[in-house]
Amino acid sequence: MDFQRRSLLKLIAAGVAVPSSLLTAGCAGDGSKKNGHIVVVGGGFGGSSAAKYLKRYNPDLAVTLIEPKKEYVTCPGSNWVIGGEAEMTTITHTYDAAKQRGIEVIHDRVASVNTDAKSIQLAGGESVVYDKLIVSPGIDFKWNEIEGASSDIEAKTPHAWKAGEQTLLLRDQLQAMPEDGTFIMVAPPNPFRCPPGPYERASMVAHYMSQHKPKAELLILDQKNKFSKQALFMKGWEENYGARIQWIAKMDGGEAVGIDADRKVVETTFGNFEGDVINYIPPQKAGQLAQDMGLTDESGFCPVDQQTFASKQIEDVYVIGDAAIASPMPKSGHSAASHGKIVAANIVLEMAGEPAIAAKNVNTCYSLIAPDYGISVAAVYNTVEGNIQEVEAAGGVSKMDATRRERELEANYTRGWYRSITDEVWG
Secondary structure: OOOOHHHHHHHHOOOOOOHHHHHHOOOOOOOOOHHHHHEEEEHHEEEEEEEEHHHHHOOOOHHHHHEEOEEEOOOOOOHHHHHHOHHHHEEEOOOOHHHHHOEEEEEEEEEEEEOOOEEEEEEEOOOEEOOOEEOOOOOEOOOOHHEEEEHHHHHOOOOOOOOHHHHEEEEEHHHHHHHHOOOEEEOOOOOOOOOOHHHHHHHHHHHHHHOOOOOOOEEEOOOOOOOHHHHHHHHHHHHHHHHOOOEEOOOOOOOOOEEEEEOOOOEEOOOOOEOOOEEOOOOEEEEEHHHHHHHOOOOEEEEOOOOEEEEOOOEEEEEEHHEOOEEEEOOOOHHHHHHHHHHHHHHHHOOOOOOOOOOEEEEEEEEEEOEEEEEEEEEEEEEEEEEEOOOOOOOOOOOOOHHHHHHHHHHHHHHHHHHHHHHHHOO
């Protein structure tokens, strides 16, 4: 790897736009395993981004992406589907572009990983060996935190926090709800995937109610005392839906201690609440593969070197996305895509005998409160002495006193952001 190529890599990982023609100039890229074989498990925002940028940064690498699903349905945008403002096709993406880049895509489930032998056993019987392994397993649920909760109830009280069938199930339950029904959401404790997500969902459900079930009500029982973009959401709720959405904080009796899925009842420290639709979003932990591999700590998530995303538990394994402990960065699709670029750059540099770079991370999160009313939060992060730190005054949230026209523009930006980042990851 020559000096020019190393310099370009450093610029890209630091967030500087560099034409890909410069990066790949003179590189035919045979993708032979003799040049190094990187396996990425998980084809979401983090894993797909990592696979794409490994190939972009060094076309000579052999890159394999293992993902059970042939199509990936994103959590960002799924609330729009629940609220009747988008179709599933809008949030569904394929791996065709990855294959065209020379990435080997295997649609199978990982049965086990032998990290000593650097070998992955797939459920279909195939074995895959690797030099470096990137794990982007997403999240799983802590089902036993409250009485009556288990994976057996997710058909009756859908969480819809893994997009796909659950998204459609919750949408259909909302549509079938009585005209004067009650929709109850149990919002999860920190940390969890997509901090503004429950409150955008409440917004989209309230919008659907305003159009189709004007007598219906929405109750949020929160396992926290505050939430992301809270002032902006509450202002938007009042402006768009009046008193339709009621939010009860943990300290005010919102803490759920039990759930009866058959009777559609949530028991809290304040009393029992009965609804027609129960959207129970459980507490979360790293995806099951991370648990099985021993990548997690007592928090249920994966400690990593925040500069390289190398696991602190197992050598030559990297963890990115929602499963990684990368605070103060939130667990979000945009964060995961940023992790993917950084882990790719540092693996390429390490395999070339070069030192790791302390790159910048970014995160942007847009939310729709109504189809024509958007809000956002953005942040930039530096890596200082191996730790991620937020850059002061480099981000921020939407202003509280924005005009209706400004909110409408942000709603347009929300959809544009989604198209842009999904094209960046899967396009």
